[in-house]
Amino acid sequence: MKASRTPAIADRMNDRFINIKVDREERPDLDQIYQHAPRIDGEQGGWPLTMFLTPDGEPFWGGTYFPPEPCGGDRASPDPRTRSAAPIASDRERSPKNVAALARGAAAASADPKRGELDRARPARPDRRAAVARGRPASMAASALRRNFRRPGSSSCCGAPGSARGQTRYRDAVAQALDTSCQGGIYDHLGGGFARYSVDARWLVPHFEKMLYDNAELVESADPGLAGHARPALLSSGSRRSRLDHASRCSRRRAGSPQPRRRQRARRRQILCLVRSGDRRAARRERAAVVQALLRCRGARQLGRTHDPQSADAPALADTPRPSGSLARCRALAVLSSGAREFIRVWTIKVARFDWNGLMIASRSRMHGIVFERPAWIEMAQSAFDFDPHAHDCTRRASVTQLAGRSCPASRRCRRLCQSLSRRSCTHEATGDEDLAGSGAHCDGNPRPSLLGRSRRRLLFCCGRHRGIAHEAPRQPPIPPFPPGSGDSGRSSLPAGGADRRTGLSASRREWSSRRFRARLENHLSARHLPQQCRAVARTRCRSFSSANADLPHSKRFAPRRIRRFLPARIITCLSPGGSLPADHPAFGKGLVDGKARRLCLPRPGLFTPVTDAETLLESLARLR
Amino acid sequence: MDRNRLGEETSPYLLQHKDNPVHWQPWSGATLAAAQGGRQADPAFDRLCRLPLVPRDGA
Numbered sequence: 001m002k003a004s005r006t007p008a009i010a011d012r013m014n015d016r017f018i019n020i021k022v023d024r025e026e027r028p029d030l031d032q033i034y035q036h037a038p039r040i041d042g043e044q045g046g047w048p049l050t051m052f053l054t055p056d057g058e059p060f061w062g063g064t065y066f067p068p069e070p071c072g073g074d075r076a077s078p079d080p081r082t083r084s085a086a087p088i089a090s091d092r093e094r095s096p097k098n099v100a101a102l103a104r105g106a107a108a109a110s111a112d113p114k115r116g117e118l119d120r121a122r123p124a125r126p127d128r129r130a131a132v133a134r135g136r137p138a139s140m141a142a143s144a145l146r147r148n149f150r151r152p153g154s155s156s157c158c159g160a161p162g163s164a165r166g167q168t169r170y171r172d173a174v175a176q177a178l179d180t181s182c183q184g185g186i187y188d189h190l191g192g193g194f195a196r197y198s199v200d201a202r203w204l205v206p207h208f209e210k211m212l213y214d215n216a217e218l219v220e221s222a223d224p225g226l227a228g229h230a231r232p233a234l235l236s237s238g239s240r241r242s243r244l245d246h247a248s249r250c251s252r253r254r255a256g257s258p259q260p261r262r263r264q265r266a267r268r269r270q271i272l273c274l275v276r277s278g279d280r281r282a283a284r285r286e287r288a289a290v291v292q293a294l295l296r297c298r299g300a301r302q303l304g305r306t307h308d309p310q311s312a313d314a315p316a317l318a319d320t321p322r323p324s325g326s327l328a329r330c331r332a333l334a335v336l337s338s339g340a341r342e343f344i345r346v347w348t349i350k351v352a353r354f355d356w357n358g359l360m361i362a363s364r365s366r367m368h369g370i371v372f373e374r375p376a377w378i379e380m381a382q383s384a385f386d387f388d389p390h391a392h393d394c395t396r397r398a399s400v401t402q403l404a405g406r407s408c409p410a411s412r413r414c415r416r417l418c419q420s421l422s423r424r425s426c427t428h429e430a431t432g433d434e435d436l437a438g439s440g441a442h443c444d445g446n447p448r449p450s451l452l453g454r455s456r457r458r459l460l461f462c463c464g465r466h467r468g469i470a471h472e473a474p475r476q477p478p479i480p481p482f483p484p485g486s487g488d489s490g491r492s493s494l495p496a497g498g499a500d501r502r503t504g505l506s507a508s509r510r511e512w513s514s515r516r517f518r519a520r521l522e523n524h525l526s527a528r529h530l531p532q533q534c535r536a537v538a539r540t541r542c543r544s545f546s547s548a549n550a551d552l553p554h555s556k557r558f559a560p561r562r563i564r565r566f567l568p569a570r571i572i573t574c575l576s577p578g579g580s581l582p583a584d585h586p587a588f589g590k591g592l593v594d595g596k597a598r599r600l601c602l603p604r605p606g607l608f609t610p611v612t613d614a615e616t617l618l619e620s621l622a623r624l625r
Numbered sequence: 626m627d628r629n630r631l632g633e634e635t636s637p638y639l640l641q642h643k644d645n646p647v648h649w650q651p652w653s654g655a656t657l658a659a660a661q662g663g664r665q666a667d668p669a670f671d672r673l674c675r676l677p678l679v680p681r682d683g684a
Contacts, residue, residue, distance in 0.1 A: 010646035023636040
C-alpha cells in the first residue's frame with residue numbers, strides 16, 4: 001500500500017505494468033486461484049497479495065507485503081533499484097520458467113491432501129535473533145522493528161540483549177516500535193488490543209488483524225524492553241468453565257485416546273495470565289510452580305506448547321526447584337482464580353478485545369516512566385497528537401531518567417515510581433474514573449487536551465465535565481525530626497508524667513509520631529491516586545491496626561511498610577476511548593461496542609488481573625481487605 | 626491505461642485507492658485484453674486485497 005503511494009515506485013509501475021487491483025470480497029474466485037502461487041514459491045500467502053502475471057493471467061512471481069525499501073530480509077516493492085521484481089519481470093527467459101515451475105507446483109498441490117498449507121521448505125531468512133544475540137549492529141534490530149508488519153518476537157529478541165549490554169539503541173528501537181504500536185492498537189476500530197499491522201506510517205490506523213499470540217508476545221516484550229526490570233512469563237491455558245476443571249478433565253483423559261469434543265471446544269478458549277517476577281530465573285520457577293499447580297497440567301498449554309507430564313518437557317519442569325516460601329504458590333493460586341473468571345475466546349476476536357484492552361494498557365503503563373523523557377518520543381508524540389511537552393510538568397524527568405537505568409541501585413524505588421506513573425497512564429488512557437477528581441486532583445482548565453501528556457504528573461480529564469489538566473494532590477510537607485532539645489528524647493526510662501505506661505513515650509513524642517504517621521499515610525494515598533472511598537478504607541484500617549496493636553513498638557506500628565500494606569494497590573479505570581481521543585483521531589467517536597471489561601484492577605503489584613465486571617472488581621477489592 | 630480507473634468502481638476498497646498515483650485498473654476483460662494485445666509488453670501487476678475477518682498465519 002505504502003509502496004504504491006511512493007511516486008517513484010508508482011511511476012515505474014505505470015511505465016512497466018498494467019496494474020490491476022482486485023477487491024478480494026468481490027472476487028474470491030481470483031483470490032482462490034492466486035493465493036496458491038506464493039505458497040508454491042516458498043512464500044507465505046495472505047493479504048494484501050501482490051502477484052505478477054503474464055499477459056495470459058498466469059502467475060509467475062508474487063508475495064504479500066512489499067515495503068518501499070528492503071527491510072529486515074523482506075523483499076521490496078517493484079522498484080528496479082532494489083533488484084527485485086522488475087528485473088525478473090523484464091527477464092524474458094526467466095519468466096516462462098517461473099510460470100512453468102508454478103504450474104508444476106500447483107499441480108502437485110492439487111494432488112496433495114495437505115493442499116494449501118504453508119510450504120515449510122521455503123528458503124530460510126536471516127536468523128535475526130541469532131544475529132542480535134551475537135551483537136550485530138542495532139540498525140538490524142531497528143530495521144526489524146521499523147516495518148508496518150511487526151513481528152513481536154523481534155521486539156523481545158532485540159530488546160533483551162540490547163538492554164543487557166546497556167545499548168540503548170536496541171531499547172530505543174523496541175520502545176519506539178512498541179509505543180507506536182500501542183498508540184494505534186489500543187484505539188483501533190474494533191475496540192482494543194494490539195494490531196501488529198498498521199495501514200499508515202504513524203500507526204494511527206491499525207489493521208484489524210489481531211492475533212492472540214501476537215498480543216501475548218507483545219505484552220511480554222513491552223515490559224523488558226522498556227521497564228528493564230520485570231520480565232513477565234506468560235501462561236496460557238484452555239478452559240471452558242475454569243482452568244482447574246479443564247486441567248482435571250484433561251488429566252483424566254487417557255493417553256492416546258481421541259480428544260473428546262468438549263476438550264476440542266475448550267481448547268479454543270484460552271486464558272492469558274501474567275506471572276511477573278523480578279528476573280528471568282524466578283519467572284521460570286514461578287511458571288513451573290503454576291504449571292505444577294495445574295493438576296499436572298496434561299493438555300495445559302504453556303507458551304503455546306502442549307505440556308505433557310510424560311513428555312520431554314516434564315523432567316525439566318520437575319527438576320526446577322520449587323520456590324521457597326508461599327509467594328509463588330499464592331501467585332499460582334491467584335492466577336488460577338483469576339483465570340477461572342476470565343475467558344478469552346480466540347476465534348471470536350470481538351469478544352476478547354476488551355480484555356486485551358486491559359492487558360495492553362497495563363503492560364504499556366509500565367513504560368510510561370521513561371516514555372516521555374526522550375526527545376524522539378516527544379517529537380513523535382507532537383506529530384501524532386499535538387503533544388506539547390512544555391505544557392507538562394517535567395520536573396521529575398531527571399529522576400525518572402536516573403532511576404530507570406539498569407545500573408540504578410534503587411531498583412525498588414524505580415519500580416515504585418514506574419508503578420505510580422503507570423496508574424496515571426491508566427487513567428490517561430481511561431479518563432473515565434471520576435473518583436480521581438475527588439481524590440484531591442483539580443483541573444486547571446488547560447484548553448489543550450493532549451492524549452499523551454496525561455501519563456505524566458499531570459492528568460488530563462476528558463470525561464464529561466472534567467476537562468483539562470488536573471494536578472495530583474499536593475504532598476504533605478515532611479514532618480521534621482523530633483526535636484532533641486524538647487526535653488524529651490523520646491523514650492524515658494521511667495514513666496513520667498504524661499508518658500505512656502506501655503511504650504514509655506511522652507505525650508509530645510506520641511503526638512509527633514501520630515502526625516508523622518498521618519503525613520506518611522496521606523502521601524501514600526496521594527501518590528496512589530486512590531479514590532475517596534479507598535482512602536477512607538485505608539485510613540480506617542491503619543487506625544484500627546494502630547489501636548489494636550498498641551503494645552507494639554512505635555517503629556513497627558507506624559512503619560511505612562505497614563502503611564503500604566493497608567493500601568489497596570490497584571488501578572480502577574474505565575475504558576472509554578471515544579471520549580478521550582482528539583477529534584482528529586481516526587477512532588474518535590467509536591465507543592465501546594458492548595461495554596465489556598470496562599475496568600481494570602491490579603490487586604497486587606506484579607500480578608495483572610483484568611476485571612471484566614463490577615462484581616468481580618468488588619470481589620477483588622474485598623479480597624484485599 | 627493512462628489513468629487510475631478505480632473511481633468508476635463501486636467497491637469501497639477500490640474506491641479508497643482511486644486517488645493513488647498508480648494507474649490501477651479494475652479486473653475486467655478489457656484490461657486483460659489490453660495486456661494481451663501488446664499495448665504493454667510486460668505482465669500485469671495484480672493486487673488482491675481486502676480480506677474479511679479471518680485469521681492469518683494459520684491461527
